[in-house]
Amino acid sequence: MSIASATLILKGRTASWGFAHGPLVLVDQARVGRRTAGSSAAEERALRGALAETNGQIKTLASTIGGDAAEILEFQLELLDDKALLGPIFAAIAAGAAADDAWSRVLAEQIAHYRAAPDEYLQARAADLIDLRDRVLAALNGELRASVKIPAGAVVCAEDLPPSRFLEIDWSAGGGLALSHGSAASHVAMLARARGVPMVVQLGRLPAQAGIALLDGEQATLELDPPPARIADFAARRSADSKGKAAASAVLAGPPVIWRGDRVRLHINIQDAADLGHPDAQYSDGIGLMRTEFLFDDPAGLPDEDKQFGIYEAVLRWAGDRPVTIRTVDAGGDKPIRGFTEDGEMNPFLGVRGLRLSLKRPEIFAVQLRALARAAVHGKLRVMFPMVTVPAEFTAARDLFREVVAHLLAAGVRAALPELGIMVEVPAAALTIDAFPASFFSIGSNDLTQYVMASDRANGALSALSDPLNPAVLELIRRTAEHGLRRGASVSLCGDMAGDPRCALALLRCGVREFSMSPPSLGRVKQAIADLNLGASGD
Structure with a gap:
């Protein structure tokens, strides 16, 4: 400040x-007041009524808004019906606790659990839980928020x-x-x-x-x-930004951008099907990264094969003849998942995470591979493995995938082995990239930057060290892109750098010709590349 x-x-x-x-x-x-408690039976009835009222509020809001918002609010609706969450609450009420006290105590534990998670995606869920806590408490007390x-x-x-x-x-x-x-x-x-x-x-x-x-x-x-004077300067920048948005919208719907004779492909990153509702998503060249770990962080438990297959198949159906790259579950490190990841690691970022964890838990990994193999017959599916460090990890995962496909086909189930690739986010992988028999490569610039620079990108005190345009980071990106060019294998970049127009020139100079980003970034990045072609800065 x-x-x-x-x-x-x-x-x-x-x-x-x-x-x-x-x-x-x-x-x-x-701010919600306290209520006067009644008998255990009365308290249970009161809480069930408050849960039903809150459920109705959220469903009404979801139906009014629709689209991506409805999908996002689904997390709160699932919690309102989560037996694992509600069981201890009703047990406490039966033991004599007031409904609001029992609800608040258990929700406080859940909120603390999410806030303590090292992954910012999971930390962000705490706000959803706080909202749910307060809505139920307000309903219990007969208050309007x-x-x-x-x-x-x-x-x-x-x-x-x-x-x-x-x-x-x-x-x-x-x-x-x-x-x-x-x-x-x-x-x-x-x-x-x-x-x-x-x-x-x-x-x-x-x-x-x-x-x-x-x-x-x-x-x-x-x-x-x-x-x-500051207001006037701000207004000028705001006006320029508005004009830039208009230009980006026009470019987005136009023909592909070219750089030095090569077509630049712009893909999108998604977490679930809700992200496909963004109006700009339709203009993408495909899906460069679908994260799947968030399917696994579900209060109801780990997803089964049919649930995963349904989600993957829906995404492929949306994409049509465009490629869809799905990353196998990237759990561990900054993404703890109950029932899957290991607790108590001294340094989880350097521990059993990503593909290391999946190979250690083949009974869980094989379920995801079966769902992906079944989905592969419904579109242009590519599957990539996260946090790969040495070639032996890739070959072990590939062999397990082949075995899964063989079993499905033997059972008369339609399945196929999709094209397999790796995330390049560990410096060791980038430095020995020519040893990996992968069909394609996707650079995860976020993890690659923090591993190269030995700096936590979420730590504001280390922001100067977290610059992805550091020459050491760019050298590994260049090395990977050049390997792909020699091999005839596609190389994309799916980290934050891809969606930052200020990084476009550096990435193009490194040889990157495939970018994958959030849908709202597509227009700005495409406009930035188009502008580079008009100026002399690309020389």
């Missing part, structure tokens, strides 16, 4: 690109904001979202990007008073009560 004159400027992290200028509105977490009036174009400022509260705000007149905590990987961040709402997270201390705010999603800043 820095202070210039009377202007307060907070620096955070961009979650959704864009600019917002308007009144700052402070939104606090809900306080709702702050949000004027048109306001910059909403809060500690965190769950998806349901974001969806209750009318963003049609503009505005933005500034969070003291929050995560760029949260559900609300996905919604903000899909709706073009500027969002900055991890701003630290919130302003103590209201005022006029400038929210800059490009520079990740929140500025309160700026002087006229």
Whole structure:
């Protein structure tokens, strides 16, 4: 944080690109009072009624909004019917606890569990749980949750904001979202990007008073009560950004971009089918990364073969004749999954994670491989393995996959062995890339950068070391891309660098011709490459 004159400027992290200028509105977490407890039977009835009321609220909101939002709210709906979650709560009530106390205690444990997770995707689920906790408590107490009036174009400022509260705000007149905590990987961040709402997270201390705010999603800043000169400069940058968006939209729907005679293919990263609802997704050249670990982090337990197959087949059906690259479960390290990953590792980032974990748990891994083999007959499926370090890991996974396909075919089940590749995110793999008999390669720039630089990319104090444009990182990207060119194997990059227009030139110079990013980034990156072709900077 820095202070210039009377202007307060907070620096955070961009979650959704864009600019917002308007009144700052402070939104606090809900405050819910205590209730008078009754008998155990009465308390159980009260909680069941509150759960049903909350279920109805969320379902109504989901049906009103529809699309990706409905999919995101499904997480809360599943929790409301999760026997593993509700069992201890009703047991505590039967033992004499008040309904609100029992609910609050168990939810507090779940919230702490998600907040303590090293992975920001899982940390972001805490906001969903807090929202669920407060909705049920309000229903138990017969209270209506306080709702702050949000004027048109306001910059909403809060500690965190769950998806349901974001969806209750009318963003049609503009505005933005500034969070003291929050995560760029949260559900609300996905919604903000899909709706073009500027969002900055991890701003630290919130302003103590209201005022006029400038929210800059490009520079990740929140500025309160700026002087006229700053407002004028901000307006000029906002206008330029609007013109850039219009140009990017036109380019997005146009012909493919070319770089030095090569077509540049722009793919999308998705977590689930909800991401395919973004309007820009249709313009992609395919799916360059479908993460699957989030299918496994389900309160109901690990997904079975049929559930996985249904999801994979639906994505392939959406893609048509475009390629779909699905990554096998990347659990462990920063993505702990109950019932799968190992507890108590001294250094989970360097522990049993990714493909190492899958090979150690073949009874779980084989279920996913069977689902993928069945899905492979329904489209252009490619499967890649995460966190591969040595060639023996790839060959072991490939051999298990072949065995799975053989068993399915012998049983009369339609199946096929898809094209197999690896994620290049461990420096050892990049340095010995010519030893891997993979059909394709996908560079995970996020992990590759933090392993090369020995710096946690989520640690703001090490941001200078987390620059993906560091020459050491670029050298490994170049080495991998050149190997792919010699082999005739495709090489894509699916980390954050791919969706950052400022990295496009460096990646093209390294030989990367396939980029994979979130759907909202497609237009900006395609425009950036088109602009490079018009200027002299590509020489």
